[in-house]
Structure formats: structure tokens, C-alpha cells
Amino acid sequence: MNQKLTATEEILATMSAIGVDPQGGMTRLLFDAYWKEAQETLRVRFEEAGLTATYDAAGNLIGSIAGSEKPEETIMTGSHVDTVRNGGTLDGQYGILAGFLAIQRLIEKHGTPKRSLSVVSFAEEEGSRFPFVFWGSKNLIGSVDRSLLAQVIDQQGIGFPQAMKDAGFDFSAPPSAPRTDIVAFVEAHIEQGAVLEHLEKQVGVVTAITGQKRYNICLTGEANHAGTTPMQMRKDALEGAARIMVALLDEAKRLGDPLVLTFGKLEPKPNIVNVVPGEVNFTVDTRHPDQKALNDFAAYVEATIQSIAGSANLQVSIDNWMDEAPVPMDTALVELFKTSCTELGIDYHVMHSGAGHDSQIMAPCVPTAMLFVPSKKGISHNPAEDTEMEDLLAGIDVLEAALYHLAY
């Protein structure tokens, strides 16, 4: 790296040194020591930049400058400070730093905004320490269900309340009041896919966070000797699964973007070279940013599985264990991001998000939008997660322009 670091390079390097995992990448889990160090480092930076920095009762850190004309209306930006285990340095953190750097620049250039401006470092989004996701954003807008959290424990057996206490917070204290002053939330994030890189665009303007349905499918046939069972006497569960996969992938490709369909996990039984598989368990993950399109395809998935299993004389069980609705972004904010890109001469792509983000928690309560910067080779949740510095800077420029429009 150049000896003379830019402000972006400097703060990214500083923050990325907090939580380096000896087993690779970065591991910063809710309320652990690295998490605390990261939040505290940000708090000091926020204050040095002239922001007031406060934690809410959940551990979200918020750096703010009050508006001169409408201080009761807050424009908020930011993302989450936690990571997956052995993750990269940009997932979450980039959105906090981009928001902070943009606000810093705006204050330097234009002074106090008319509306209040805040950058949030959400306590948690990934669900990588406890079996719970979006602790940060759900607390901020008051949609968290705390009922199960007193019981959950992490891999070391530490309960959620104890972990919270270790970080200086009190699970039994009254939660912070839901924020009702936020009039816009904008989040910058890495894409975690390869679409922008493929299209050679610097910024993605997100119109919706995809809906998704996940299934566990179990096909039951009959395990038989691979040598002594003629083909027409078999009830081959793996053959059934293969025919289902091919039929559904063909249909998904025919319907085309933005529909995706993934068979990620598949386990035949008994899984032995010379035995016809008598049972196969496999998963279906299908996503579409439009609710009707998702429902229609899911119905086709279920009907096709039933039909092919029936023809193959297999028994089938279909368990739809996840069903998340698509979350559309605010139209006006989407337009603002597009305009901002155009004004700056930055080549952008209008797209949906195929992964989940804090914005999907915020969007039902406040006008929300997201912008993406490219992920090299689409890699994330991995030490190899990376983005070109010029793309990181382009994202900050667009965020700054949008925040200027909203707050000044």
C-alpha cells in the first residue's frame, strides 16, 4: 500500500486489523472482545470527527450531527459491525465506513446539515455467534422478539445475556425506544455476487431485496442390489432427484433472471457404490424479488416434485421451512441513487439483492434504499472477499451525493 494512505485506506486498514482470525480472514462476533474494540474504535473516530457518539441499549453505535432546521428528522446510513466466522473485511464494515466518511466530507464541505445525519454501526446482522439474526436493526426499529434470547447460547456455552454483560450491556434493562425520527435509511454494501464485475459497473442501485423459499425434500424408494435388480424393478430415489433437478433447472433457466434456483445439499442413502439409493434428502432454495413470480415458481416446484416422484413410484415429503417475502426499496430513494450516479458520471446497474441485509428490516418502517459496490469474482463470507479501491470510493461518492440531497 502507498505510504501516503487516503482517509479511506487508513480507516479501512485500522478497522480491518480488529478481529484478524489466526485461522484466516476476520471473525468479529456480537459482544466479543474484537466486536467491543471495533465499536469503541469507531466511537472515538466519530467523536474526533465532531459527531456525538452513543450506544443504544442493544449495542448499536450511532454517530450523529443534529440538523439545523429539522433536527427531529434523521437521515441515517450505515451497516453492521459483526462478521461471519473467517469472513472478509468489507461485508458490513464497508457500509459503516462509507457512511462515516461521506458524512465527514459533507460536514467539511457544507457544514451543519438541515436535517440530522447519523451513521449507525449495527451490533449484529450475521447470526454467526447466536442462532438469531438482525439483532442490531431489529432493535433500532423496535421489531425484535426477545422471548427466546434468554435461553440461547453460543458455541462456548455462553448465554446471550452473559455475552451482552461481558460487552457492557444489560439484557434485563429496558430496551431503547424504537426510533421514529428516521425519515430515510440508506445502506452501502458489497454486492457478494459477480454481476457488477461481469457488467463492469462500479455501483449497483438496489430496487428490492429478494424473497426466498427453502425446502427440505425427502424421496423414498427402495434400496436394492445394483447387480441383481433389473432397471424396471427399481425404485431409485436418486434417479428421481436427478429428474426433478433437471426439470426444475430447465424451467428456472427458461423463466430467466432474476429467478434463481439452487439444489445445495443432497444426501443419498445408503450412499454405497453397489446399492440402488433407497432414499434421498435434498434442499431447494429459490429466490425472486417479486412476490407473485416467487409464489408461482414455488407452486411449480412443488407440483413438479410431486409429479416426478409419483411417476417414479417414490414417496415424497416436502417441507417448506423458510418463506421470506421480497422487500422492495423506496422508489424515491432508488431514483435519488440513480440521479446521484448520473451526476457523478458513475456507471451503475439497477439490480436486486439476492442476499439479506439490514435494509430489509428497516424498509417496512422507514424509506430505505441500498447501493452495492462490486465483489471481485463475487466472493464474500471468505478471507478472499475484496473490492477495487476505486469502486469503494465510487460507492462513497454516490452515498455522499445522496445524503447531501436528503440532509442539506
Place this chain on the structure above:
Amino acid sequence: MNQKLTATEEILATMSAIGVDPQGGMTRLLFDAYWKEAQETLRVRFEEAGLTATYDAAGNLIGSIAGSEKPEETIMTGSHVDTVRNGGTLDGQYGILAGFLAIQRLIEKHGTPKRSLSVVSFAEEEGSRFPFVFWGSKNLIGSVDRSLLAQVIDQQGIGFPQAMKDAGFDFSAPPSAPRTDIVAFVEAHIEQGAVLEHLEKQVGVVTAITGQKRYNICLTGEANHAGTTPMQMRKDALEGAARIMVALLDEAKRLGDPLVLTFGKLEPKPNIVNVVPGEVNFTVDTRHPDQKALNDFAAYVEATIQSIAGSANLQVSIDNWMDEAPVPMDTALVELFKTSCTELGIDYHVMHSGAGHDSQIMAPCVPTAMLFVPSKKGISHNPAEDTEMEDLLAGIDVLEAALYHLAY
């Protein structure tokens, strides 16, 4: 069971009590205590029936009556005394008892045969204790390769020579001379498939033991995020495997019996619901009793895998780790079995064996044939292995008739 047992019921019950496994079924492994007890019980029975009973140096037990006219020509029948772990009571054992009972009856009815008659209880066929198969038949005809056996150990760490010593045999002693006096070998066995039951036939006359080829296939694509990777940007190794399976199963079914094709084992990586599989390892097991048909189909399998992997932009490795030639049975003996069935009014089916048997070791050296009796639901290598008593008796009748033709 009826109080008044038939001879067949009595000896089957006696022998099936030796090696009962507390975890289910029967476990009689080469040279273990149950194995020894079974061989010794047979030895006493053979002698009580007026046969001379001797072990060869490998642990094969042979009960014989010398021929009155051509004592130097032996007609041999029998099968193996060992089982798989938690196996049934008929696989192997039925062939020994059928041969012994048939010879007993022949002597009772017709006295001394013109040719010598022998029943063999082969020491081992299943490979269930040591990583080695056909120890019994290979020793009998002198085709065993002993070079690796001094090193192999069982699950308890006991070496082959020690196990042999524990049973009263000496690995370092000179092996018995290969038998050159056998002019015909006939083996009765359960089918281990459901063809006879399906066709409602009591006896199968085997024309060949199938040839088989087994492969390990590895397809390598790219693991990607199931939400953020559009369909056209994926290199989905499991999709490739599914397309290969469907294409090859369709062709196998089009070609029809007796070709069989099995994808028994399949393991995607990383095998996670929301990750596109970047790698899949799977097995191919294909069998045909005709060498040219097997070779032709195997060439089609390999070409199709290459072609589909290429179209899907996947890397592929194809490892053909097993390649066993089909073994035809002796035509004259096959005709003899057919004639014997017809004479007895027993409904038979001409078929191949889809599984391996001692007969495939014998056949290259001596005229050999097999007959099958039905397996209920095709089940074997399992405690539920079973055959109707009337079918067991029908098999013995056919064997007796054939041995009469050969030896009297």
C-alpha cells in the same frame, strides 16, 4: 416350525444357529470361532453320511465319495461357509447344504457313483473379514495371489496368518496342490434379486455371471452464493451430475435388460443449502453379462460424462477402478440344468447372475454352472434374507438330478 422336521429343515436350522449375531442376522467370518464351529459341524455330518471329509491347506472342507468307475474324475458342488456381517442364513450356506443333501439322497437311492462326487464348503467368498475375496475357490483351483496376505489385518488388528493359525491352519505351510480332477462344478445359490419371485419361477438357470465396471467421477465447477449468482453465471457441479445421471439412465433403459446402471454414491461439496455446489463426486456401477455390450455401454458412459461436463463448463475426472469381465457358464451344464428342471416339472427361468459367486473363479478352469432359487423381495446380505422352503427343496431336486446325470 413343524415338530417333525424334514432333513433339510433340520440341517438348515442346526447350521443357522452357528454365528447368530446379537446385532442381528448371522456373522461368520473367515477363521473365526463360529466359522470353525460351522466347518466342524459339517465335517461330522459329512462323515456320518459316509463321505470322507478333509480340509485342504486353505481351510476348504471337502466331503467326498470315490467313484466306482472313474474315481479320478470328480463332480463337485458346494458354495461358501462365510457370511457378510449381519447377513442372512442362506447366502453361501444354502449351496453347501443343497449339495450335501443331494449327494446323500443319491447315495441312498443309487449307491456308489461311477465318478467321484464331492461337496465343498469354501472357506471364504465375501471378503467380510479381510480385504480379499474368493480365498476358498481361488485356493482350490490354484489362482490365489498370496503376496499381500501376510500384511492384511482385520478390524481387530489380527493379521491373516494369525487368524489362520487360530483356526488350526498354517499360512506358511505349502498350499494344497491345485485340483485338476474336477470335471464339473455346479453351485446352487439364492438369487439375491427379485426376478424369480417377480416371474413366479422356482429355479433360475444361470448362463453367465455379469461383467462389471465401476467408476469414480469428480465434477468440478465453482461454489457460489445461491442468492447473488444468476443462473447463467453458475458452474453448478450437481446440475452437471443430475444431467449426466438422467441422460445415462435413459439410455440404459432404452438398451434394456440385462444391462444395469447404478449411481449409488454421490457427495456434493460444500453440501450447504445456500451454496451452489462447486464439486460433486459420484460413482457409476454398470454391469452386463456380454463383454461387447458392456464395453460399448461403458464407452458411451465415458463419452456422455465428458460431453455433458464440457457443455456445462465443468472439469471432470473419470477413474475406472473396477473392470471385471463377464464369465459365461458351461453350455452343456446349462442345458443339463434346463433338462433336469423339465424332467422334474419345475418352472425355471434362464438368467444371468448380477452378483459375483465362487463359480466365476471356477469357470475359467473347469466346466461350471449355477442354479438360483428365489430370494423373497430380492433381499440378501441382510437378516431378512429368506426363501420359501418349497423353493429351497426344488433347487435341491434339480441339483440332485443334474449330479445324477454327471456322476452315475
